[in-house]
Each structure stands twice: as structure tokens, then as C-alpha cells.
Amino acid sequence: MGPMPARxxxxxxxxSLDLLGDRWSLLIVRDLMVRGYRTFREFQRSGEGxxxxxxxxxxxxxxxxxxxxxxxxxDGRSTHYRLTQKGIALAPVLLELLLWGAHHEDSDAPCAIIxxxxxxxxxxxxxxxxxxxxxxxxxxxxxxRSPTAPAAAPAAASNRRKSx
Amino acid sequence: MGPMPARxxxxxxxxSLDLLGDRWSLLIVRDLMVRGYRTFREFQRSGEGxxxxxxxxxxxxxxxxxxxxxxxxxDGRSTHYRLTQKGIALAPVLLELLLWGAHHEDSDAPCAIIxxxxxxxxxxxxxxxxxxxxxxxxxxxxxxRSPTAPAAAPAAASNRRKSx
DNA sequence: CAATTCACTTGCATTTTGCAACCTAAAATC
DNA sequence: GATTTTAGGTTGCAAAATGCAAGTGAATTG
Numbered sequence: 578m579g580p581m582p583a584r585x586x587x588x589x590x591x592x593s594l595d596l597l598g599d600r601w602s603l604l605i606v607r608d609l610m611v612r613g614y615r616t617f618r619e620f621q622r623s624g625e626g627x628x629x630x631x632x633x634x635x636x637x638x639x640x641x642x643x644x645x646x647x648x649x650x651x652d653g654r655s656t657h658y659r660l661t662q663k664g665i666a667l668a669p670v671l672l673e674l675l676l677w678g679a680h681h682e683d684s685d686a687p688c689a690i691i692x693x694x695x696x697x698x699x700x701x702x703x704x705x706x707x708x709x710x711x712x713x714x715x716x717x718x719x720x721x722r723s724p725t726a727p728a729a730a731p732a733a734a735s736n737r738r739k740s741x
Numbered sequence: 742m743g744p745m746p747a748r749x750x751x752x753x754x755x756x757s758l759d760l761l762g763d764r765w766s767l768l769i770v771r772d773l774m775v776r777g778y779r780t781f782r783e784f785q786r787s788g789e790g791x792x793x794x795x796x797x798x799x800x801x802x803x804x805x806x807x808x809x810x811x812x813x814x815x816d817g818r819s820t821h822y823r824l825t826q827k828g829i830a831l832a833p834v835l836l837e838l839l840l841w842g843a844h845h846e847d848s849d850a851p852c853a854i855i856x857x858x859x860x861x862x863x864x865x866x867x868x869x870x871x872x873x874x875x876x877x878x879x880x881x882x883x884x885x886r887s888p889t890a891p892a893a894a895p896a897a898a899s900n901r902r903k904s905x
Numbered sequence: 906c907a908a909t910t911c912a913c914t915t916g917c918a919t920t921t922t923g924c925a926a927c928c929t930a931a932a933a934t935c
Numbered sequence: 936g937a938t939t940t941t942a943g944g945t946t947g948c949a950a951a952a953t954g955c956a957a958g959t960g961a962a963t964t965g
Contacts, residue, residue, distance in 0.1 A: 589855075598763055630945070780912085
């Protein structure tokens with residue numbers, strides 16, 4: 578069932594890529610981490626267009642790799658996925674990947690937000706980690722659509738007061 | 742010739758993964774960055790066992806993506822590959838991926854070195870960047886073989902004096 | 906000028922991916 | 936309480952990517 582091919586080397590980067598080196602795995606982790614996604618459906622509708630068989634297989638792989646856990650909900654039909662400690666520890670990797678992409682590829686990310694995240698790495702990571710611990714599902718980042726972002730003021734570190 | 746499939750979304754992480762989301766690309770970038778690799782042969786003998794056709798195709802893709810450049814050497818038969826500014830800017834991504842792998846996967850990396858890199862991220866990155874600018878090919882990291890590493894004392898930030 | 910080195914290409918079998926359709930079980934709705 | 940909807944997947948199949956071994960052609964060494 579698992580198509581994971583083979584382990585080539587025991588260096589850390591190589592081992593990380595054995596588990597995460599494909600077009601989808603880190604995207605799923607990011608959706609769990611910074612958007613509030615929990616369910617199969619949400620990943621599917623993520624806008625990236627992952628096929629359902631690949632999504633199912635990746636979720637199994639990430640689970641087998643200790644990056645996500647499956648949590649049954651009270652509601653009998655829906656399952657929630659959640660990052661483990663090992664999974665949330667990928668936050669710095671994803672943050673750097675996001676910043677690199679925003680600077681060097683022509684993305685839709687608003688410059689102001691990127692600038693702020695870059696200036697406040699530690700605070701962004703702390704907030705990410707807090708949301709994970711608190712199971713706070715509000716998106717840390719909006720899906721980067723309109724440049725005049727209407728949604729909740731995101732990310733930035735300095736304006737932290739109690740929610741609600 | 743280029744099998745690059747399709748662009749799914751314009752978010753920065755997704756775009757980064759369109760270019761780098763496979764098992765080999767980031768490994769090649771790492772070999773250029775922290776080991777002193779320059780030539781096709783060196784990548785081939787890297788110990789990871791990449792097939793030559795895949796290596797050739799990935800080098801073309803990375804070149805097309807502006808991450809590496811091909812520099813002909815005086816010697817007519819050998820080509821050197823070198824990271825561009827955009828390529829060396831992946832250093833933070835690779836550092837975080839290395840640290841994550843070292844902590845969460847069971848790798849061969851010596852704990853002491855990992856600890857030191859983690860404590861001195863900025864210095865490790867500065868040294869990486871300096872080596873790139875100076876075209877200094879001495880490996881920043883040894884290939885992590887024996888735990889009693891015999892090779893040159895690597896990485897650490899504090900012991901920086903003029904080379905030679 | 907023969908052998909070797911280097912940087913690839915080519916052919917071909919195997920694996921992985923993408924796509925659409927289908928399935929099962931549990932809510933919701935009527 | 937039968938039907939429809941929702942959630943979370945499987946299954947089948949064609950297309951693409953990958954791994955492997957072998958081959959190519961130019962430059963260089965002996």
C-alpha cells in the first residue's frame with residue numbers, strides 16, 4: 578500500500594526528503610499549520626487540486642511517519658487530522674520556504690505581510706506553536722487572494738492581545 | 742524535454758514546491774552549498790545514488806529555475822555548476838530541514854554539531870554565504886560518516902579566524 | 906593514436922501520478 | 936423510515952516520472 582521507495586542515505590536532509598520530498602506532503606502540513614484545515618474535504622478543496630487517492634495516500638504516509646495523527650470526532654462520520662509535535666516542528670522549514678518563495682518566485686503574497694514575517698520570525702513561530710497547542714483553528718494566514726486583504730488582520734507579532 | 746507538470750497555485754509555498762518538491766532537487770542544492778560539489782561526477786558519486794538521467798534533468802530544471810548556473814571551466818571537458826543568489830538564498834530552508842531531520846529522524850549526524858548549528862543559526866548562514874561569495878569549496882559539513890569525525894573541524898561559529 | 910574521463914543521452918521496464926468513477930457508512934432531510 | 940447528502944475514502948486505467956544499464960561524443964592523458 579505504501580509506495581515509499583527506498584532510503585538512500587542517513588544524512589538528515591536526505592532522510593527528511595524521503596518523507597517530505599514530493600509536491601504534496603509539505604503543502605498538507607502547511608494547510609494543517611497555518612490555514613485551519615482539519616478534514617479530508619478541506620484539503621481536497623484547498624485549491625491546489627490534489628487527487629483524492631494521492632491525498633489519502635499522503636495522509637497515511639504522514640501518519641506512518643509520525644507527522645500527523647487521526648482523531649475521530651464525536652460526529653461519527655468526520656475524522657480530524659492534527660499535527661504531532663514532530664509535525665509542528667516543521668514550522669521553521671515552512672516559514673523559510675514561504676519567505677524564499679515570496680522573494681524569489683512571483684507569488685501572490687502581499688509584500689507587507691512577508692516583510693513583517695521576515696522581521697518577526699520568532700514571533701510568527703511562537704504564534705504558530707501557540708495555536709497548535711490551543712487547537713486554535715483560526716487561519717494564521719489567509720489564502721493570499723486579493724491584494725487588499727479583507728480578512729482578519731493576520732500574523733504580525735506586535736499586536737498580540739487576548740483574542741475576543 | 743522538461744517534464745515539469747503544471748502550476749497549481751500562486752501561493753509562495755506551492756510555487757517553491759513546484760520547483761523543489763521532489764526527492765533530488767534540494768539534495769543537489771545542498772551538495773552545492775555545504776559540501777564542495779561542483780561537477781556532474783561529484784553529484785553522481787554523492788552516495789545518494791541519483792541516476793544520471795535524472796541528475797541531468799534536475800540540473801537543467803534548476804538552471805531554468807534560476808537556482809544554478811553552468812560555468813564552463815578552462816578545461817574544455819568539465820563544467821562547473823554554481824548556485825545563483827536565488828539558490829544560495831535557500832540556505833535557511835536547508836538549515837531548518839537539516840535541523841528538523843537531525844532531531845526527528847534517526848540520522849547519523851553527530852549531536853554536538855547539530856546542537857552548535859542550532860545555537861548559531863545566523864553564524865552558520867553567514868559562513869555559508871561567505872563561502873559562496875568567495876567561491877570557497879571547502880566543505881562546511883563533512884558527509885556525516887563516523888561519529889568520531891576525523892575531517893576538518895567544521896561549521897561552528899565562534900572559532901572564526903582568517904582562513905590560512 | 907589508443908585509452909580514459911567527463912558529461913551527458915537513449916531505451917526500456919517499473920513506479921508513481923492524475924483523473925474519473927465508484928463505494929460504504931453515517932447524518933440530514935422529508 | 937426511505938431518500939438524499941456528506942464524509943472519507945477505493946478502484947481502474949492511462950499518462951508521466953523514475954531507475955537502471957548501456958551507449959555517445961568530445962577533450963585529455965599516456
